[in-house]
Amino acid sequence: MIIVPEKEIAGLISAEECFDAVEAVFAAMARGEATNFPVIREAIGHADALYGFKSGFDRAGLVLGLKSGGYWPGNAEKGLTNHQSTVVLFDADTGRAHALVGGNLLTALRTAAASAVSIKHLAREDAKVLGMVGAGHQSAFQMRAAVAQRDFERVVGWNYHPEMLPRLAETAEELGLPFEAVSLEELGAQADVIVTITSSFEAQLKDGHIRPGTHLACMGTDTKGKQEVDPAILARARVFTDEVAQSVSIGEAQHAVAAGLIAEGDITQIGAVIEGMAPGRTSVDAITLFDGTGVGLQDLAVASRAVDLARAKGVAVEIDF
Structure with missing residues (x-):
């Protein structure tokens, strides 16, 4: 062995x-x-x-x-x-x-890799601003992986505990990008790609925060009851995931499905996009959301x-x- x-x-x-x-x-x-x-x-x-x-x-x-x-x-x-x-x-x-x-x-590496895969296949090619929601241990891995996929010019970030934001600032500096701590409203207004990586049990990003053309990689919800974003966002977005069964049971989609806003059939496996079996982003104004539940x-x-x-x-x- x-x-x-x-x-x-x-x-x-x-x-x-x-x-x-x-x-x-x-x-x-x-x-x-x-x-x-x-x-x-x-x-x-x-x-x-x-x-x-x-x-x-x-x-x-x-x-x-x-x-x-x-x-x-x-x-x-x-x-x-x-x-x-x-x-x-x-x-x-x-x-x-x-x-x-x-x-x-x-x-940490595989979680960051999954969100990066979603950015590669779903985010707009001209994405310039990366938004980070969450400043815990995994946030630095997420930022590094995301920046490898698009030519981002700056990073904006928010965390429930503001004293942890220096981790995001230090990682952005390491990557040669300016960083600004902002409100969630400002983050949604500025970011082309948003990565959420929290352990929240209550929606932080609201529907009104998200503008057309945004790609969200929701990476923190992997347990029944956890939640990072407003279910109404999923109702507006084209929703993708690592595995549909996990998405609807322990992922971000659990709340939107329970509320009747989307159905299991509305969710697409990211692998189908990679393989050319299903379309990814279909327009510059589309909102795309990757529900990264973390599969074995x-x-x-x-x-x-x-x-x-x-x-x-x-x-x-x-x-x-």
């Missing part, structure tokens, strides 16, 4: 390699060659934590496994990231345990790539299991 420790991940896999892995597995899902299994995600009644499992099988790449982990909101005070996860891969031919991979950084196959794809790189670079730990 191969072990790839968390401490090795940063030196192994790049954001670009994660992007390619996630885009490929989304396409495989659309072709019917990769399947996610039902998600288990529950509040455990201790440390305010959410814990669960995401799993699946990619027949195209013969990648089988699961990610176990969740969200511990008090971890920052302990010097740890709030999101904690581990990926376990199995041999698709025998079922034997194949690899154990640290999943914390991979989760994303985790397995990037973890499998990390294992290959770890073996090639000689940093994988191999044990008899």
Whole structure:
């Protein structure tokens, strides 16, 4: 069995390699060659934590496994990231345990890769202003991944806790872009692409904030009850997702569907756009929204790539299991 420790991940896999892995597995899902299994995600009644499992099988790449982990909101005070996860891969031919991979950084990278895939395929080509809603740990990864997809000229941002906004300012400076902290009304009025990456259980962006031509990548809602944007936005938008079943049950679309504003059939898998099976953006004035719920196959794809790189670079730990 191969072990790839968390401490090795940063030196192994790049954001670009994660992007390619996630885009490929989304396409495989659309072709019917990769399947996610039902998600288990529950509040455990201790440390305010959410814990669960995401799993699946990619027949195209013969990648089988699961990610176990969740969200511990008090971890920052302990010097740890709030999101904690581990990926376990199995041999698709025998079922034997194949690899154990640290999943914390991979989760941030694959989440950012998914929103970047949506920007590549759905945002206007002339998008110039990036809006960031949320300034937590994953926001820096999101900004870096988004900026790689369009020639953004500046970044505007908002966070419920304004004292965290320096993270966005520092990341924008790293990328050579000016940053301005703004209200949500100002953010919606200025941004061509908006990435939401919060743990909110109440809509922050309202329908009136969003102007025609905007692309939204909603990346924070992955649990029943969570919510980042007004359901009325989804009623106005063309809605895309990583997986429809998750979108309507634990994703941003859960609220719009429950309110009768959209139906499951109104939501398109991003993989179908990648594969040319469905249209993406159809006009410059269209509002497009990607409901990034986070599927297990994303985790397995990037973890499998990390294992290959770890073996090639000689940093994988191999044990008899």
